[in-house]
Amino acid sequence: MALQILIQGFVLSGLYALIAVGFTMIFSVGRVLNLAYGVYIMLGGYIYYAALQEAGLPVFASFILAILAGVTFGLLTYILLVRRLEDNPIAVEISTLILAVVMQALIVVIFGAAPKTMWPVIRGVLRYEGVSVTMNILLATGVSWVVLGGLMAFVRYTHLGRAIRAVSMDRKGAVISGIEPSVISMVTWALSGAFGAIAGVFFATFTQLDSHMWVFPLIISVAVVIVGGIGSIVGSLIAAHIIGFVETITTTLIAAELRGVSTMLLIILVLLVRPKGLFGKAEL
Amino acid sequence: MALLSIGDLDVFYGRAQALHGVSLEVEAGSIVAVVGPNGAGKSTLLDSIVGLTRRRGQITFADTDITRMSPARIIRLGIGYATERGNLFPFMGVKENLLVGAYRKRDAIEANLRTVFDLFPRLEERQKQETATQSGGERQMASLGRALMSSPTLLMVDEPTLGLAPRVCLEIAAVLKDLNERLGLTIVITEQNVNFAMSLAREVYLLETGRIGEPRTPEELRESPEIAAAYFGD
Ligand SMILES: Nc1ncnc2c1ncn2[C@@H]1O[C@H](COP(=O)(O)OP(=O)(O)OP(=O)(O)O)[C@@H](O)[C@H]1O
Ligand SMILES: [Mg+2]
Numbered sequence: 001m002a003l004q005i006l007i008q009g010f011v012l013s014g015l016y017a018l019i020a021v022g023f024t025m026i027f028s029v030g031r032v033l034n035l036a037y038g039v040y041i042m043l044g045g046y047i048y049y050a051a052l053q054e055a056g057l058p059v060f061a062s063f064i065l066a067i068l069a070g071v072t073f074g075l076l077t078y079i080l081l082v083r084r085l086e087d088n089p090i091a092v093e094i095s096t097l098i099l100a101v102v103m104q105a106l107i108v109v110i111f112g113a114a115p116k117t118m119w120p121v122i123r124g125v126l127r128y129e130g131v132s133v134t135m136n137i138l139l140a141t142g143v144s145w146v147v148l149g150g151l152m153a154f155v156r157y158t159h160l161g162r163a164i165r166a167v168s169m170d171r172k173g174a175v176i177s178g179i180e181p182s183v184i185s186m187v188t189w190a191l192s193g194a195f196g197a198i199a200g201v202f203f204a205t206f207t208q209l210d211s212h213m214w215v216f217p218l219i220i221s222v223a224v225v226i227v228g229g230i231g232s233i234v235g236s237l238i239a240a241h242i243i244g245f246v247e248t249i250t251t252t253l254i255a256a257e258l259r260g261v262s263t264m265l266l267i268i269l270v271l272l273v274r275p276k277g278l279f280g281k282a283e284l
Numbered sequence: 285m286a287l288l289s290i291g292d293l294d295v296f297y298g299r300a301q302a303l304h305g306v307s308l309e310v311e312a313g314s315i316v317a318v319v320g321p322n323g324a325g326k327s328t329l330l331d332s333i334v335g336l337t338r339r340r341g342q343i344t345f346a347d348t349d350i351t352r353m354s355p356a357r358i359i360r361l362g363i364g365y366a367t368e369r370g371n372l373f374p375f376m377g378v379k380e381n382l383l384v385g386a387y388r389k390r391d392a393i394e395a396n397l398r399t400v401f402d403l404f405p406r407l408e409e410r411q412k413q414e415t416a417t418q419s420g421g422e423r424q425m426a427s428l429g430r431a432l433m434s435s436p437t438l439l440m441v442d443e444p445t446l447g448l449a450p451r452v453c454l455e456i457a458a459v460l461k462d463l464n465e466r467l468g469l470t471i472v473i474t475e476q477n478v479n480f481a482m483s484l485a486r487e488v489y490l491l492e493t494g495r496i497g498e499p500r501t502p503e504e505l506r507e508s509p510e511i512a513a514a515y516f517g518d
Contacts, residue, residue, distance in 0.1 A: 159387060166373050166384045173371030176334060178359040178388035178434060 004131045005248050011133060013244025014141030015202060016220050017148060017237050022074075022195030023221035024228070024236045028168040029188045032089050036077055036096035037221055038214025039103045040070045040196025045204030045213065046111060047197070049118055059121065066197045074193020078185060100214055107211040115210035121201065140202035147195065152233050164188060216260065223263050227270050229277020238279065242266070285347065287312040287470050288333070288438060293341035295325075295332050295494075302328045306341075306496045308489060310438070315464050315471045316499070317481035320491035326474035327368050329491065330440050334358050334365055346437065360388050364436030368443055370427035374416035378407050378426050381415055385433030392435055399467075400429040403459050421452040428459070439463065440472045445480050453477075457484055478505070 023037045047069040051062035077096065085091040120136035155161035166174040167184045174181060203217060220243065228239030243263055250262040270277065288310040295303040303325050310316045320326050332339045335355040343351045350358045359365070364385075372381050382400060386393045401408035404425040410418075415426055424444065431439060444460065445453040461484065463469040474491075475481040481488055482502035490497045490511070505511050 159383070159390065162376075162380060162384055163387055165376065169373040169375060170371045172336070172367065173373055174384070175336070175355045176359060176365045176367065176371065177384050177430065178356050179384075180354065180356040 001252070003129055005245075005252055007128075007131050007133055008252070009241075009245040009248040011137045011141045012248055013241040014144040015137065015199070015206065016224065016244050017240035018140065018144035018195070019199040019203060019217045020221040020224035020236055020240055021148060021151065021233070022192035022199070023218075024225050024233075025188055025195075026192050027225055029164060030082070030086070030185060032082065032086075032092045033222070033225075034077065034082075034096050034192070035093055035218065036099040036103070037192070037196060038216075038218035039100050040073055040193050041200035041203055041217045042103070042107065042209075042211075042214040043069050043073055044197030044200025045118065045209050046107060048201045049116060049204070049209055050111075053119065063198075063201065066201055067194050070193035070195075070197025070200070071190045072193070074189040074191075074196070075186060077193075078189035082189075083182070083185070100218075104211045104214065111209075111211075113211065115208045117208050118205045120205050136202075136205055140206065143198065143202065147198065148233065148237060151191075151195075155233070160187065219260070219263060223267050226267050226277060229274075229279045232279055235277070235279030239277070242278075286310055287346060288472070289342075289344045290333070291342040293329075293332060293339060293343065295328055295337045295339045297328075297337075302337075302494050303332065303339075304494045306491075306494075308496065309499075310470060310472055312437075312470050313464075313468055314487065315460070315473070315485045317485035317488045318472070318474045318491050318496070319476070319478050319481045319488055320474070321476060323493075324491045325494045326491060327442050328494075330365065330367075330442050330472070330474060333440065334363060359434065362435075362437040364431030364434055364439045366424075366427040366431045366439070366441045366444070368446065370415075370423050372415040372418075372423060372426055372430070375414055377412045377414055378418070378422075378429075379411035381426055381430050382407075382433050385430035387434075389434045393433075396433045396435060400432055403432075403462070404429060420447050421449070421455075424448060424452075424456065428456075432463075436469070438470045438472065442474050443476065444473055445475065445477050453480060460484060478511075482506075 019041065022040065023034060026032065026034045044066040048062045048066040051057045051065045052059060077099065081095050081099065082092050085095065120134060122135045122139055124135040125132050126135060126138060155165050163174065163179045164184055164187065166177065166179060167181050171181060223243050224236050224239045227242055228235040243266060246262050246266055247259060250258045286309040290306060290308040293303055293306040294301060306329060318326055318329060328337060331337050333343060335353055335358045345361055345363065348361060373384060382397060386396060406422060407425055407429055415423060418426065428441065444456050457480065460471055464471050473481065473484065482505060486501060487499040488502065488505055489499050
């Protein structure tokens, strides 16, 4: 039982970290909650499905198309909506939520209301000491670590990455260093779309494709921001593990129906006890 | 022609007007000071030069009309700006802050780091320290250093002595003088401390409630009775 919780906790947390990273990035840099973030995840899943299972493209090409869709949609959200409402976070939040609902309807129109089952990205099951995990979710965890590690190296050691952190810490300081904040915002939104789409492919293979699949990842992302506090990538990673493990423990030991509920309760608990999150600081 | 020239500048915060018809000239190679009390508009003036405010008038820098340019482009033309609060990146180390300053000038990073560390050896000793934990004086040095990392031709410093001990003020003054004399850097500072301003600048402008006067030399200022009353205490 303990080993099962440990393994499942880690793989679930890895997936959650991957889901949340694109959302927390936007929050750190722009201080807005992008409630359309779940759409990038849904879009990633559906585009991958359409390319692989309907058009018959290879896995790699389907992945690239999903990522491109995420990037495009991320950029469009920023250019058409967020940039025009930037001084007004509440307007951004309302309009991105509306965008998500519109996209949900659009998905139903295009793909129908019936849920779809996605093939796993890779097949096979790993068994160890009576615990079994699919290769697919292990791959998701691996990808999550690679993506997060890459992002961390990017923001630490490259000029562009450092500029993103600079804007998140002190906008005026960044501007007087010659950084164009709108360019940085575009890069962040594009990356956010890409991360959302990658997470979406794995999330959809883990559950299934349907038109309201954007809600659950959004809740996970909000939870990671609230539990972790604004900013540090390491903080989000730890937060994702807290959420993943709390969920695994409650579903394994108490009742499987409590999936999701534990996360909500955790959000409220942290809001009451530490409104700034457990690791809150202004850094990305 | 002057390196920086401002003509009839009006600046607004919402409906409130913070600067009224301000004009100012800065010759290449000079040090110019703008002196005024709290709320006079000193920070507003420097912010306006780099395009951070809503403004009207004419600003030229290095023969280019920058009145309607974006801040990042103005900075790129060769202005280094050390702001009043420093606007450092609190959770980055000193060296990383300096590297961000080099965002537009990547071909001279090593040389500029050397220049900054030679001017402020303390920064080199503590280059990994997060600026959030630095002392006020160290932060002022880091802020100046970051402004120098873009190899500017004009350096603007907003109240370099604000909240600093006299000894640190002298240190900063020596550095600014050195930058001007040895590297030929043109410098604009704002100050409340008129003595500090006069020790550095050959031309001093007085700014009060958003209005600026004619430039004066330190000698003229000392002889002018109104100034003596207002700034030196009679
Ligand atoms: N962001 C802002 N919004 C509204 N009003 C502002 C803003 N910044 C400055 N002001 C106002 O503009 C005027 C000039 O302010 P400014 O900060 O330029 O003065 P200062 O000379 O730099 O003063 P200090 O010596 O205290 O730094 C003040 O009346 C101030 O209240
Ligand atoms: Mg000021």
